[in-house]
Amino acid sequence: MPVPLRQQARVGAYILKQRLSGRARYPLVLMLEPLFRCNLACPGCGKIDYPDEILNRRLSVAECVEAVEECGAPIVSIPGGEPLLHKEIGEVVSEIVKRKRFVYLCTNALLLEKKLHLFKPSPYLTFSIHLDGLEDEHDRAVDQKGVFARAVKAIQHVKDAGFRVNINCTLFNNAEADQVEAFFDFATELGVEGITVSPGYAYERAPDQAHFLSRHQTSNLFREVFRRGKKKPSGKKWAFSQSSLFLDFLAGNQEYHCTPWGNPTRNIFGWQRPCYLLNEGYVKTFKELMDETEWETYGTGNYEKCANCMVHCGYEPTAVNDTVKHPLKALRVFLGGVRTEGPKAPDIPLANQRPAEFIFDRLVAEAVTTVHTDEPKPETEKTSAAAE
Numbered sequence: 001m002p003v004p005l006r007q008q009a010r011v012g013a014y015i016l017k018q019r020l021s022g023r024a025r026y027p028l029v030l031m032l033e034p035l036f037r038c039n040l041a042c043p044g045c046g047k048i049d050y051p052d053e054i055l056n057r058r059l060s061v062a063e064c065v066e067a068v069e070e071c072g073a074p075i076v077s078i079p080g081g082e083p084l085l086h087k088e089i090g091e092v093v094s095e096i097v098k099r100k101r102f103v104y105l106c107t108n109a110l111l112l113e114k115k116l117h118l119f120k121p122s123p124y125l126t127f128s129i130h131l132d133g134l135e136d137e138h139d140r141a142v143d144q145k146g147v148f149a150r151a152v153k154a155i156q157h158v159k160d161a162g163f164r165v166n167i168n169c170t171l172f173n174n175a176e177a178d179q180v181e182a183f184f185d186f187a188t189e190l191g192v193e194g195i196t197v198s199p200g201y202a203y204e205r206a207p208d209q210a211h212f213l214s215r216h217q218t219s220n221l222f223r224e225v226f227r228r229g230k231k232k233p234s235g236k237k238w239a240f241s242q243s244s245l246f247l248d249f250l251a252g253n254q255e256y257h258c259t260p261w262g263n264p265t266r267n268i269f270g271w272q273r274p275c276y277l278l279n280e281g282y283v284k285t286f287k288e289l290m291d292e293t294e295w296e297t298y299g300t301g302n303y304e305k306c307a308n309c310m311v312h313c314g315y316e317p318t319a320v321n322d323t324v325k326h327p328l329k330a331l332r333v334f335l336g337g338v339r340t341e342g343p344k345a346p347d348i349p350l351a352n353q354r355p356a357e358f359i360f361d362r363l364v365a366e367a368v369t370t371v372h373t374d375e376p377k378p379e380t381e382k383t384s385a386a387a388e
Contacts, residue, residue: 002166002194002241004123007075007102014074015324025261025290027073028317030101031276033267034059034092038082040108042142044172044200044212048081049360053368055081057268064092067266068101070286077104077128077263079276084111090118097124104128106168108142109151112158121162128166128196129155133175133183141172155190166241168196173213177224184229184238194241198312199250201277214308215300219252219344226251227340242312244334246319250310252344254319258299258306262317264289269367274298276313278305279360301348304356 011028018026037055038048048055059067068076076096083089084107096103105119106128119125132141135148159165167187171180187195199213199221213221226247229238240247249256258275265272270282271289278298283289299314300306309315323330333339 002239006123010074010102011320012324015321019324025295027071027262027264028320029075029077029263029313030068030071030073031263031265031313032059032064032067032076032078033080033265033276034064034078034083034086034089035268036081037085038080038108039085039110040082040142040144040147044141044170050364051368054268054364058086058088059266059268061088061091061095065095065099067286068096068099071264071266073101073264075102075104077106079106082108082111084115089115093119093125097122100124102126104166106130108147109154110147112154116158116161116163119163121164123164126164126166126193127158128168129192130168130170131183131187132170132172133179134186137175137179137183141170152190155192159191165192166194166196167192170198170200171213171221172200173217175221177221177228180221180225181228184225185232185236188236188238194239196241196312197250199310201309201311212308213310215252215310215347218250218308218310222247222250222338223252223340226338230337230340242316243319243323243330244338245322245330246312246316248333248338249315249319251338251340253339254322255345255348256315256318256322257301257348258309258314259317259321260295260298260314261290261293262320263313269363277309277311279363280357281359281363297354300353301350302353304353307350307353 015028035055035058036048036050038045041048078089078093083105086092089105093103093105101124103125105125107130109127109129112127112129129151131148131151132138138148138151139145155165155167169183169187184195199218201212232238245254248254260275263276264286265276266286270284271286272279273281273283273289273293274295275298283292297303298306300309
């Protein structure tokens with residue numbers, strides 16, 4: 001099952017509790033990013049463009065646990081960088097599972113077989129392995145040959161060891177419906193619990209800026225893909241680890257606005273404002289993030305950087321909340337499938353969006369200064385002499 005019933009029930013109860021308490025903004029998934037360093041350099045990724053002073057930093061186990069408890073979200077996604085490069089990642093996951101949060105450990109799987117002994121199978125742990133297509137497409141997306149084969153081998157090994165496995169797939173504008181169909185068929189035959197799929201976000205620092213999807217391209221692509229999916233026999237139906245209404249949104253059938261606080265991010269700099277995709281500053285506490293961020297200035301229609309975004313970390317929370325609010329609508333989509341014909345939902349007008357601000361270089365410079373300030377100061381001559 002893509003999303004375990006235990007998880008569905010826990011998240012549903014959590015949302016109901018927030019709504020009954022009158023809380024307008026609450027997190028669903030904590031994006032816990034313990035490091036930025038990665039063992040790949042994907043051209044569509046803007047998460048690793050930092051100097052070594054930053055790439056060498058890690059969140060401690062205590063900092064990770066503190067973030068989990070401070071945020072209170074029922075689900076914790078651990079992206080990166082590559083989390084398996086963190087020397088204490090086994091302990092990080094163990095401590096979060098101990099608190100009965102549902103953990104999705106995102107990895108390119110290159111180190112997974114080597115590090116698997118650090119983990120124990122649990123209904124609270126899912127390995128979310130990044131694959132962007134079949135062998136040629138994926139190896140091209142990560143700019144390294146052989147990665148697909150190693151990831152598939154790791155998936156089979158991890159499944160045999162009794163772990164839950166999910167595939168995380170990002171699509172760009174060079175994706176073609178027949179290729180996506182073949183990949184989803186392959187993933188289904190591989191026996192993974194589910195597929196998480198999303199259009200790529202146009203990170204301003206990503207080396208490849210030519211292949212990000214517009215919203216119009218996204219809905220056209222997903223309509224064609226889901227049209228093919230409807231023709232699959234029951235035993236070969238694709239299973240997605242996402243809400244039916246989010247998939248319906250990808251096909252252009254829902255007029256959703258982003259919920260940027262739904263998946264708040266904690267990384268080595270602090271709590272990232274406003275979301276996992278945008279780096280526009282940091283605060284020290286989760287409360288500061290929720291209370292002091294000018295949320296109304298972000299999202300499609302409000303900010304140029306958000307114009308084409310349809311990524312799950314911003315829109316899945318919107319879809320999940322809509323599912324709880326309108327369960328019959330969600331059930332109709334679940335039973336009948338995503339609509340692939342007819343008119344689309346109205347586009348969000350962009351005329352009044354504020355222009356993009358490019359502040360990455362300043363933030364990095366400030367972060368490097370902080371790193372140097374926090375480093376232990378050398379002993380003075382007097383202190384050294386006294387020690388001798």
